[in-house]
Amino acid sequence: MANILTVDDSPSIRQMIKVTLAPAGHNVIEAADGAQGLEKAKSNKLDLVITDLNMPVMNGLELIRALRALPALLGLPIVFLTTESNDTVKLEAKKAGATGWITKPFKQDQLLAVVSKLVRS
Amino acid sequence: MTVLDPAEVFRQEASELFDVLEGALLDLGLRPDDKELVDQAFRALHTIKGSGAMFGFDQVASFTHEFETAFDRVRKGEIRPDQDLISVALAAKDYIRALIEAPETTDSIIGDAILADLYRLVKPDNHADSELSTPPPPALVVRIGWQLHIEFDSDILRNGSNPLDLLDDLGKLGPCFVVALTDDVPFLDEMDPERCFLKWDVTLHSDCDRGAIDDVFIFVQDEMKLVCESLASVDMAPPLAPFEMPTGDSPVSAAAADAASQAAPQIEKKREEPKRADDKANATVRVQAERLDELMDRVGELVIAQARLSQLASATDDISIKAIAEEIERLAASLRDTTMGARMVPIGSLFGRFRRLVHDLSRDLGKPVEFVTTGEDTEFDKTMIERLADPLVHLIRNAIDHGIESTESRAAAGKTGIGRIEIAAIHSGAQVLVTVRDNGAGLDTARIRAKAEEQGLIAPGAAMSDQDIHQFLFHPGFSTAQTVSALSGRGVGMDVVKRTIEAMRGSIETTTVPGNGTTVTLRLPLTLAIIEGLLIRVGEGRYIIPLSAVEECAELSSSDERVRGRDFLNMRGDLVPFLRLRKLFDSEGEPDLHQKIIIASAGETRIGLIVDQIIGSHQSVIKSLSKLHSDVTMFSGATILGDGSAALILDVAQLIAAGQGLTDKPLKEAA
Numbered sequence: 062m063a064n065i066l067t068v069d070d071s072p073s074i075r076q077m078i079k080v081t082l083a084p085a086g087h088n089v090i091e092a093a094d095g096a097q098g099l100e101k102a103k104s105n106k107l108d109l110v111i112t113d114l115n116m117p118v119m120n121g122l123e124l125i126r127a128l129r130a131l132p133a134l135l136g137l138p139i140v141f142l143t144t145e146s147n148d149t150v151k152l153e154a155k156k157a158g159a160t161g162w163i164t165k166p167f168k169q170d171q172l173l174a175v176v177s178k179l180v181r182s
Numbered sequence: 183m184t185v186l187d188p189a190e191v192f193r194q195e196a197s198e199l200f201d202v203l204e205g206a207l208l209d210l211g212l213r214p215d216d217k218e219l220v221d222q223a224f225r226a227l228h229t230i231k232g233s234g235a236m237f238g239f240d241q242v243a244s245f246t247h248e249f250e251t252a253f254d255r256v257r258k259g260e261i262r263p264d265q266d267l268i269s270v271a272l273a274a275k276d277y278i279r280a281l282i283e284a285p286e287t288t289d290s291i292i293g294d295a296i297l298a299d300l301y302r303l304v305k306p307d308n309h310a311d312s313e314l315s316t317p318p319p320p321a322l323v324v325r326i327g328w329q330l331h332i333e334f335d336s337d338i339l340r341n342g343s344n345p346l347d348l349l350d351d352l353g354k355l356g357p358c359f360v361v362a363l364t365d366d367v368p369f370l371d372e373m374d375p376e377r378c379f380l381k382w383d384v385t386l387h388s389d390c391d392r393g394a395i396d397d398v399f400i401f402v403q404d405e406m407k408l409v410c411e412s413l414a415s416v417d418m419a420p421p422l423a424p425f426e427m428p429t430g431d432s433p434v435s436a437a438a439a440d441a442a443s444q445a446a447p448q449i450e451k452k453r454e455e456p457k458r459a460d461d462k463a464n465a466t467v468r469v470q471a472e473r474l475d476e477l478m479d480r481v482g483e484l485v486i487a488q489a490r491l492s493q494l495a496s497a498t499d500d501i502s503i504k505a506i507a508e509e510i511e512r513l514a515a516s517l518r519d520t521t522m523g524a525r526m527v528p529i530g531s532l533f534g535r536f537r538r539l540v541h542d543l544s545r546d547l548g549k550p551v552e553f554v555t556t557g558e559d560t561e562f563d564k565t566m567i568e569r570l571a572d573p574l575v576h577l578i579r580n581a582i583d584h585g586i587e588s589t590e591s592r593a594a595a596g597k598t599g600i601g602r603i604e605i606a607a608i609h610s611g612a613q614v615l616v617t618v619r620d621n622g623a624g625l626d627t628a629r630i631r632a633k634a635e636e637q638g639l640i641a642p643g644a645a646m647s648d649q650d651i652h653q654f655l656f657h658p659g660f661s662t663a664q665t666v667s668a669l670s671g672r673g674v675g676m677d678v679v680k681r682t683i684e685a686m687r688g689s690i691e692t693t694t695v696p697g698n699g700t701t702v703t704l705r706l707p708l709t710l711a712i713i714e715g716l717l718i719r720v721g722e723g724r725y726i727i728p729l730s731a732v733e734e735c736a737e738l739s740s741s742d743e744r745v746r747g748r749d750f751l752n753m754r755g756d757l758v759p760f761l762r763l764r765k766l767f768d769s770e771g772e773p774d775l776h777q778k779i780i781i782a783s784a785g786e787t788r789i790g791l792i793v794d795q796i797i798g799s800h801q802s803v804i805k806s807l808s809k810l811h812s813d814v815t816m817f818s819g820a821t822i823l824g825d826g827s828a829a830l831i832l833d834v835a836q837l838i839a840a841g842q843g844l845t846d847k848p849l850k851e852a853a
Contacts, residue, residue, distance in 0.1 A: 129340070135376065138342030152404065160342035161401035168195075178401075181347055 062086040063108035063180045068098035068124060069142070070116045074165075078111060081169040082176060095119025099127050102134065109180050110139045111163070114154065122157050129158035138179040142167075192239070193282060194528075199226040200279050201534050204272065208541050211268045223271075224250070224257050230278065242281045245293050249274050252300045261304050270299045272538070327356065328395060330384040331409040334402065336377040343402050345378060351398045356388025385413075471565065474525055481514075481521045482712065482803030488514040489801070489824035518712065518801075525565070526708075529607045529616070530558025532567050536578055540603055543582045549589065550600045551582055557607035562614050566686055566706060570616065573679040577618040577702050578603060580676070585622030585700050595697060597621070613730055614708060619701040625694040627651055633660065649786060652692045656680035687713075687728070687818055689784050689835055715802040715821070715831065718780065719795040721769025724829040726802050726821055731834040733781040733788065735796055751790050753781065760790030761841050766816075769794075784835035791837070802831060816840060 065087050067078045072093075079089040090105055092098040096119040098112060110128065114121035121141050128134055138160040143150055151162055163175050206223040213219065231246040253271070255261045263271075274296045280288040330352075334345055352358055363381040367373070386395070392410060399408060488510050495507030533555040544551040586592075586601035593599060604619040627648050634654045635642050654660055658677040683690045688706035707713065707730065715726035716735075750757045758781060764773055774794040781790050802821035807814065818833040 136339055136342055136344075155341075155404060158341050178347070178351065179342065181344075 062088075063176075064088050064090060064105055065109045065111065065176070065180070066090045066092060066098060066101055066105065066107050068092045068095060068101075068110065068112040068116070068121070070094055070113065074113065074142070077169075078172065081172050085173060085176075087176070087180075095121060095124035095127070098124050102128055102137075103131070107134070107137060109176060110137065111142065111176075112139065113142045114150065122154060125154060125157040125159050140175060140179065196230055196279075196282050197531060197534065199230050200275060201530075201537070202226045203230075203275050204534075204537055207268050207271050207275065208537070210263050211265060214263050220257050220263070224253060227253060239282060239285075241285065241290070242278055245274075245281065245297070246278055248297050249278070249300065252297075252304045255304045267300075267303045270296060270303060274300060326389070327385060327387040327413040328390075328392075329411045329413055330382075330386060330395070331407075332382040332384060333407040334378050334381075335405040336379065338378050338402060338405055339376055341405075343405075345380070345382075348398055348402070349382065349384070352384060352386060352395070355390045355394055355398070356386055358387075359385040469524075474521075475565075478521055478525070478712075481518050485514050485518055485712070485801055485803055486822045486824070490826065493824040522563075522708075522712065525563050526561040527564045527567060528559045529562045529567055529614075530555070532571055532574070533558055533605055533607075535571070536574065536605065539575060539578060540582065543579060544601075547582060549582060549586050551586060552600055552602050554602065554604045555606065556604070560607040560609055560614060562607070562706075563708060569682060569686060570704075570706070573682045573704070574605070574616070574618065576676065576679045578605070581618055581620040581622065581700070581702075585620035585624075587623050591623075595623075609708075610705075614706045616704040616706065617701055618704075619699060621699040624696040624698055625652055625655070625692065625700055627694075627696075630654055649691075649693075652694065655692065656690065684835060687833075691786060713802050713804060713831075715800045716780070717797040717800040717823070717829065718778075718793040719797060720763040720767055720793050721771055723767065723769065724797070724823065724827070725763075725793075726800060726829050726831040727780060727782060727791070727834065728831065729799060731782045731784060733783050735778060735780050738777045738779045738792065751779065753790075756788075758788050758790045759841055760792060761837060762792045764792070764794070766840070782834045782837075784838050787838050789834070789838045789841055791832075800829075802829075804831065 062085070065078075065082055067075050067089055068091075069075050069078075070093055075091045075093075079091070082089050090101055090107075092101045094116045095112070098110070099119065102110065112121045112124055116124075119127075125139055125141065128137065128139060139158065140161045140163055141154045141159050142163050142165050143154070154162065160179060161175060163172060203223050203226040206219045206226065210216065210219045210223065227246055227250045231243050231250055249271075256263050256267070261267070277288070277293050277296055281293075332345075334343075338345065349358070349360060361383045363383060364379075366381065367379045373379075388394075392412075395408075395410060396403065399406060488507075492507050492511055495504045498504070536555075537553055540551055540553040581603050582601070586603075587595070587597075589599050592601070602621045605617070606619070607614060607616045609615075631640070631646075631651050634640050634651065634657075637657075637660065639654055639657060639660075640646060656676050656679070660676070680690055683704055683706070686706055688704055691703045691705070692700060693703070694700040707728075713726075714729040716729050716732050718725050718727060751760045752758075760779065763769075777792050777794060778796050779790045779792050780796070781788055783789070800821075800823070804819040804821060806819050807817060811817070815836045816833055817830045818836075819831045820828050821831060823829050
């Protein structure tokens with residue numbers, strides 16, 4: 062249904078996202094850091110990006126800013142994962158251009174709820 | 183992949199979190215300065231609160247919130263977690279668990295008392311009252327909806343949010359009347375298509391609370407202006423006038439009062455309905471165990487009827503009957519599996535209870551013990567799990583009281599000071615093995631033997647395997663503990679354990695390594711209701727042997743040298759005692775020329791059963807025997823066969839015991 066990019070340095074989180082979204086009919090593309098994520102975002106037609114914030118090479122905030130700087134990706138929903146309901150982090154990411162967030166640890170139905178909020182068929 | 187009901191997932195998750203919480207709290211008792219443990223407990227609480235609120239466990243969420251607030255002071259290092267605090271925290275944990283598992287029967291008074299204790303401990307200056315004052319009951323306003331005014335920042339589209347999707351989401355809360363305000367839309371030449379110029383007024387008809395509306399806009403709340411006014415409906419309240427009328431018994435006023443009193447509940451109902459529909463979406467259905475049993479019974483009868491149909495169908499040439507019979511066989515089988523599945527729950531819930539038991543026992547006896555569980559997710563018939571609780575409590579008590587040595591004797595034996603109790607569950611074929619293992623001193627075979635001789639259970643000097651000697655532990659009134667403690671040593675318990683396990687068609691075995699501990703293994707069938715059986719014929723009668731007990735079947739000619747005049751059969755080098763069921767059941771008629779032997783086992787012991795014919799495997803729905811037959815130990819129940827006749831189910835463990843009784847007799851006569 063939708064092409065969803067998950068950017069996270071933890072393979073288990075990527076896997077969790079994949080096993081949750083794949084049965085719902087989504088195509089999940091994986092990237093292990095922001096730089097990889099940016100490449101994948103350029104080379105795929107995406108409907109949603111789910112990114113972690115703390116990552117090696119290029120962190121989530123930098124990725125969000127880089128994605129927002131691409132005119133081709135205007136309006137692409139970007140969701141970030143954050144561990145604490147820390148408002149400073151949230152605000153910063155929102156300011157960088159994120160659409161929404163998911164608080165870790167999240168459950169499958171929470172993830173699905175957020176995805177269905179941002180991806181419409 | 184089946185989609186689990188979120189509330190059920192929450193219950194499971196919560197149950198794991200409770201274990202984490204309890205573990206952290208208990209460990210905190212030993213290492214009060216360990217920050218990591220405090221954080222662990224706090225995280226568990228936090229998740230229980232968050233998820234609880236999400237899945238409609240509001241009481242859980244609000245209580246846990248109070249708990250968390252109190253515990254926050256511990257996290258901030260303002261208070262040191264002492265034993266009192268940990269006890270209260272454990273009680274609070276138990277209360278939250280009760281709120282989740284049995285909300286109907288849980289009294290909030292207990293919760294208030296626990297919170298009062300908690301606040302007394304964490305807040306010596308006693309702000310408890312203000313914190314504790316129960317929230318005022320929700321005002322009895324019948325809300326009919328909300329009037330919303332929505333303005334988004336004009337660059338909202340850039341960040342991937344779509345106002346139309348949000349309005350759609352709002353529409354899911356209830357019928358919406360949406361008016362787009364176009365005042366700010368510029369002329370076409372000034373129009374930037376990437377910006378949002380529209381504003382909206384929305385009238386939402388829904389009894390949802392403000393939180394539900396905020397949830398819709400959660401991601402954009404910083405980039406929008408949302409004005410939200412409740413359409414509280416004073417006008418919807420039932421007219422008060424009729425109640426104020428003098429009770430003049432005039433039929434008109436009575437009728438009016440009636441009408442008014444009927445109107446009120448109707449409004450109430452209206453308010454409840456959407457909520458109920460909501461509940462249905464993510465609620466587990468709690469079903470009385472009896473109903474499940476009844477369902478199981480019906481399914482059992484269906485399986486029997488289906489077997490008869492299949493038998494008839496196999497005798498006919500009519501293809502269409504055969505097809506239906508096969509279809510029904512398939513449906514009956516899957517219905518049976520589903521019904522059995524509905525009764526299966528993970529055994530972890532049971533193990534969780536023991537952690538506390540071990541903690542308390544270890545404290546009372548002054549023996550530090552660590553408790554390890556594995557295989558918590560092993561699924562098992564719910565009724566059986568409940569029946570298993572008491573036997574396991576006995577075994578764990580015994581293990582700590584008798585098994586684990588005192589710290590001094592452990593040190594003397596060069597072992598670590600901390601004892602270890604391991605409890606594990608694992609599936610093994612159609613059985614579940616539950617083991618209780620300790621790393622204590624092991625069984626004292628010599629002392630058990632001496633005691634058995636003293637009680638006249640065995641002749642002095644009789645040759646017996648260690649395994650058999652250990653079985654005396656399960657004799658009524660048998661205890662080798664030299665002192666009687668409050669917990670064990672009275673010789674009551676182990677025989678009850680054995681009886682309970684055997685009543686569940688299970689068996690119990692002990693293995694021990696002197697100086698290194700004892701393992702008690704309980705072998706239990708997955709379910710009580712249906713077994714796979716081997717249908718056999720002895721004389722004119724038909725019997726079922728539980729397939730789980732059958733090891734092998736072999737043919738045996740009447741002239742076979744192996745059985746002539748002996749009580750043992752040589753099976754590939756192993757001597758196996760055997761019973762002639764014809765003789766045991768006093769069967770009439772001539773035995774078949776080619777008799778069969780079935781090697782069955784119960785625990786470590788094997789026995790050969792000589793029968794006339796092996797008919798085949800049979801799905802046996804167990805019917806218990808009537809009270810009149812309660813003293814017939816060789817049969818554990820009966821089942822109905824495809825042709826409507828009955829077959830008795832053999833109890834292999836009892837047959838072995840009976841066989842041993844037969845062979846013991848000549849021994850005793852000789853002695």
